[in-house]
Amino acid sequence: MKLIFATHNPNKVKEIQALLPGHIQMLSLNDLDYTKEIVEFGESIEANAKIKADTISELYDLPCFADDTGLEVEALGGKPGVKSARYAGQDKSDEANKKKLLKELEGKKNRSAQFKTVIVFKDGSKERIFTGLCEGEITKEPSGAGGFGYDPIFKPKGYLQTFAEMPASEKNKISHRGLAFQQLIEFLKA
Template identity: 60%
Template sequence: MKLVFATHNPNKFKEIQSLLPDHIELLSLKDIGCDEDIEETGDTIDENAIIKAEYVKNHYGYDCFADDTGLEVNSLAGAPGVFSARYAGEKKDDNANVEKLLSQLEKRDDRSARFKTVIALNLKGNENLFTGICEGEITSERKGDKGFGYDPIFVPTGFDKTFAEMDLSEKSKISHRGMAFKELIEYLSK
């Protein structure tokens, strides 16, 4: 089975490719000649995932799945949420996003947060959504050099290290993305 993962992010692609069973050939947007940046115009994480999956199906004809992820910080009323990748501006600069978030949390006691991933699968014209949530908290400084995005400042509940301090296999077992993709893989295995 061939499936397109609608992402230009090589880190996400690598992370997900390692989770898929051998009978699924995973293609990237680059593999199908899709160089455009699919606009995420939805008001929610769910809507953005659906938009991306439908775009690939409608424009390229491939069965596809797309994810969207947001970091929701309780003391910031759920921000950055749907704007996580562009929190500090349209450039999608991970370092600037992390700095902005740390700055906004500097004088706040409540640093609880959650990562939420929604995967939209568009398979043979049918859509399904799979959701993963990982609760945790935001550190006051960066720790670790693995991962991407907010990984250096997010400690999942029950752990004493950030996602950026974990190796990929450890992170994948407990992460929001890992949970959502586990649901997707179980569905595809039926």
């Protein structure tokens, strides 16, 4: 089975490729030489995933899926949320986003947070939505070299390590993205 993952992000592709059964061939937007940026103008994580899935579904005659992820921090009223990837504004690098978040949490005792991933799967007119949540807390400083994004400052509930300190195989079992993709994979197997 061929399937399009509507992303240019090589980190996401690598993370998800490790979860897919061998009979599923995943193509990213890079594999398709699709170079346009899909503008995420949705007001929610689900809306952004749907925008990406709809855009690619209209162009290619293959099943496709898109995801969007947000980090929701309790003390910040759910921010950065849908704007997680662009949290630092113009300087929207992973490093700048982490720095901004840590600065906003300085002096705050409540560091509870959750990652949320929504996947929208489209096959012609059929659409399915899968959601994964991972609760945890924001550390006071980055730790670990693995993963990407906010992984070095997110410690999942019940664990002593940040996502960035965990082996990828362990992270994929408990992460928001891993949980959402497990649902997608079970759906594809059915």
